[in-house]
Amino acid sequence: MNQILNKIKNQASGFFVRFISPSTTRNLLVLYAILVVPFFVYHESHLPWHYVLVLCLVSLFVGLLITYISLYIIQLYWRETFHPLIEIGVLILFIFALWLAEVLIFEAGTVFLFIFVIIAFFIRILQLTEYARLLLAFCLIASNAFISFKALQGAEVLSAYLLFKNKYQIEEKNLNNWVITNEKEHWNEELQFGFTLPEGMFFYKPDDLTLENKTGVGQIAGLLSFSDHDAERYPFVRIFYFPDYVGFQKDQAIQEFSEFLKIQVSKGDIEDLQEIQQKEIEEFILVSKFWTFYDLLRPRYSKTGFMIIETNNHDKLLLHITENLEKGEIHESVIREFLASIRFRN
Numbered sequence: 347m348n349q350i351l352n353k354i355k356n357q358a359s360g361f362f363v364r365f366i367s368p369s370t371t372r373n374l375l376v377l378y379a380i381l382v383v384p385f386f387v388y389h390e391s392h393l394p395w396h397y398v399l400v401l402c403l404v405s406l407f408v409g410l411l412i413t414y415i416s417l418y419i420i421q422l423y424w425r426e427t428f429h430p431l432i433e434i435g436v437l438i439l440f441i442f443a444l445w446l447a448e449v450l451i452f453e454a455g456t457v458f459l460f461i462f463v464i465i466a467f468f469i470r471i472l473q474l475t476e477y478a479r480l481l482l483a484f485c486l487i488a489s490n491a492f493i494s495f496k497a498l499q500g501a502e503v504l505s506a507y508l509l510f511k512n513k514y515q516i517e518e519k520n521l522n523n524w525v526i527t528n529e530k531e532h533w534n535e536e537l538q539f540g541f542t543l544p545e546g547m548f549f550y551k552p553d554d555l556t557l558e559n560k561t562g563v564g565q566i567a568g569l570l571s572f573s574d575h576d577a578e579r580y581p582f583v584r585i586f587y588f589p590d591y592v593g594f595q596k597d598q599a600i601q602e603f604s605e606f607l608k609i610q611v612s613k614g615d616i617e618d619l620q621e622i623q624q625k626e627i628e629e630f631i632l633v634s635k636f637w638t639f640y641d642l643l644r645p646r647y648s649k650t651g652f653m654i655i656e657t658n659n660h661d662k663l664l665l666h667i668t669e670n671l672e673k674g675e676i677h678e679s680v681i682r683e684f685l686a687s688i689r690f691r692n
Contacts, residue, residue: 371417378413379406386498404501409494416486423482427475436485437466443489446496503558521567521587522551533692537567537587538657542687544680547581548574563602563652564588564664570684580648581669581678590660596633599664603652607637615643622649624676628685630655632662638671647671658690 386402423432441450441459449455469477525533532549533540543549550569552560559577560566564586573579588594610616618640626634636651650668657663669678677685 371414374417375410375413378409382406382409382494401498401501405494405498408497409490412490412493416490419486420479420483424479427478428470428473433470433482436482436489437463439489440485443492447492449492503556503561516565516587516589516592518565519587521565522553524549524551524568532568534567535692537661537663538659538690539567539585539663540689540692541684543570544683544687547572547680547684550577559584562586562606562664562666563599564594567663572680578668581667581681583681583684584666586664586666588662588664590662592662594654594662594664596654599633599652599654600635603635603666607639607650616641618647626653626685627676628688630688630690631685632656636667655688 383402383406386405387398419432419436423429426432444450444455444459450459466481469481519536521534521536523534523536525535526549527533530543531540532543547570550559550571552566552568555566555569555577559569562584565588567585567587569577569582569584571577571579571582607616607619611619616639618638620638622636622638624634624636632654634651634653636649638647638649640646641648648668649671650666653665653667655663655665667677667681669681672678676682
């Protein structure tokens with residue numbers, strides 16, 4: 347067993363020695379670009395081509411920069427193994443990359459980091475030179491992968507937000523001024539719209555939301571969620587605002603929302619999207635349309651769709667609702683409570 351491990355160690359060490367020379371560094375960067383660009387294009391193929399181009403350039407730049415720095419650090423460490431500043435810096439980078447990729451929010455991720463630090467500590471104490479070099483190279487390569495992918499995701503979220511943002515040239519208003527009484531009654535004077543927060547649900551103002559939460563048709567006015575830390579844990583309701591001068595109509599809403607759902611399917615978040623027919627009870631709902639889908643992120647069949655309502659100012663609000671399927675019910679109980687509590691006068 348020791349002979350096999352030593353053989354693997356020597357081969358891996360020899361590989362890194364050959365491939366960190368100056369001429370080979372350039373070749374590795376070219377190879378990196380050739381390998382990742384097709385992946386970037388495939389991953390973002392659901393977006394318009396000019397968005398795909400920008401996303402690929404941003405992600406490729408970040409990846410090449412981190413790869414070049416990683417190779418340079420590996421060269422330094424090969425010449426001066428067990429340099430404490432290099433080791434501490436790489437460890438901090440590795441932990442940051444794990445945190446950025448949200449690995450540490452899971453118990454298994456925390457356990458992995460703990461075991462990894464213990465192994466690294468013993469390698470350092472026992473002065474196992476080859477293993478220390480390989481461990482440092484692993485940290486840098488893994489960090490590169492995590493950070494590059496998060497850069498791609500971040501650019502994707504921004505591009506999706508910009509793709510929908512202000513498509514109808516809406517003059518955005520400050521919609522954060524919600525008056526909340528008794529922790530339940532919510533009223534927005536700007537919108538002339540209010541509701542009672544159902545038991546177990548939490549309300550997020552626009553300033554409390556991320557770009558991903560805000561991405562959708564219209565200007566985000568608020569969000570109701572069944573979680574105080576995850577704004578998209580359903581059942582949730584996102585409220586989007588359209589001023590009366592936009593003239594937002596049913597066909598536009600269906601087209602824009604369908605495009606939004608297609609992006610979710612292309613991203614691999616949902617699948618098996620099926621349109622359904624249902625009749626709403628509330629008379630103030632101008633139009634509604636819903637689909638069932640299978641959620642790949644939270645494995646279950648669920649329902650999503652929108653409703654359009656009109657305020658006393660003749661502005662329109664689009665309610666994007668995502669909820670669990672309940673047999674024999676139009677909506678989940680908390681969604682029914684929310685809809686029944688909607689009012690247009692304070």
